[in-house]
Amino acid sequence: MRFDNEFFLSCFPKLILKIPYTLWLGIIAFVAAFVLGLFLEICYTSKNRVIRGLAGIYISYFRSTPYITQLFIFYFGLPQLFDIMKDVTGSTALVITIAMNSSAFISEIIRGGLLSVDKGQKEAGLSIGLSPAAMYKEIILPQAFVATFPSLGNSFITMIKNTAIGFTIGVVELLSQAKMMGASSLNFFEAYIAVGIVYWVVLVAVDRILKIMEVRICKYL
């Protein structure tokens, strides 16, 4: 077996061009997941038993089925039932599935963050006469955000990695790009090594940036 150096190096420019797209998918999915997660958390703590039950089922489904199953059900299964879903593109299906999947986890992170705010902080807020809205804005949300930032960062990284599964439904992101290059030249080994390195570098860089943000955000701890 031989390693085709020239081909290996030629993979990088094409792969690097795909980095923004992969990050973009991850970012949109993360924002959607955060909003959904917040909504889920509100439902999950609702006084209405039906709403609470539905949120529970949702969380349980997404936590306890494989991610790829969720994607296939959404992309291949649902369009058979609902005509309107036939127009959904692969990348939309991918982002929505990642977001729905992660929102279940993020809602639990948010719950943990809200619970982590010290009771004494809320009592002090009551004591100076803060309204419930001001209490959330000034005390609870800022402190919960700091407490959850590292976990949210981890979720974001996981979500970027999860975009790789888009190749199964024809979304041309990093991994699909590598697969196509490998298939067209039969140099699979080189192409996959190259894409592995690209993922690695990108995610280490994202992690670094998150760590820097964390230091800034947690400055008062």
Added chain:
Amino acid sequence: MIKIRNLHKSFGALHVLKGIDFTASEGEVVAVIGPSGMGKSTFLRCINFIEKPEKGILEIDGIEVDAQTCKEKEIRNFRMKASMVFQNYNVFKNKTVLQNVMLPMTAVRKMDKQEAQKNALEYIEQVGLTDKIDEYPSRLSGGQQQRVGIARAMAVNPKVMLFDEPTSSLDPELVTGILEIIRRLAKEHKRTMLIVTHEMRFAQEIADRVLFMDNGAILEEGTPDNMFINPQNERMKRFLDQLK
């Protein structure tokens, strides 16, 4: 000025406050003493509606609330008549010293920012923390955090200041400084105060009146000299003996 009638509070089956009646006039400093776990803190927390009492009528500065019927909004208005200094300081961790002291004025009293800052700096000076205004609480000692707590409580501009064992969590060498500040507030600023404390000498010196609480009720009250030198109630005698 502050008037409380028939105040009751239970936690589950535990009846913590059993019909407290209490009045204090403007500028009066009242020390609340007694064994731990007998309702002293709960009494203070009920006045500030950090715990909601089951029953009772509370009045401060002409504003009256009935614990059984009052609405959220009434409670909030009533809360602003009093402010609390906590045993564990409970300084807002995500805010600097200056922001902590400004918050009651900007977020609650809707004061304009510049004016709030000017006032806040004055309060901070009174507790001797002017050189720390931009520090976060995590960088402060317990004593310094409690000073912030006191300045923040003043910023509410309350009619009554409630001190819930303000020195109990402090290292012994930091206690004197805090007591000195409270003493100054009492003497120079003529604020009405309720102080739950275990510092008997401090209570004797600073208070106009001392309440002895045990088992959810006020068992004895009187001037510090009468209470400490010549207590009438048996339980009060035993309590003082234990401290000696």
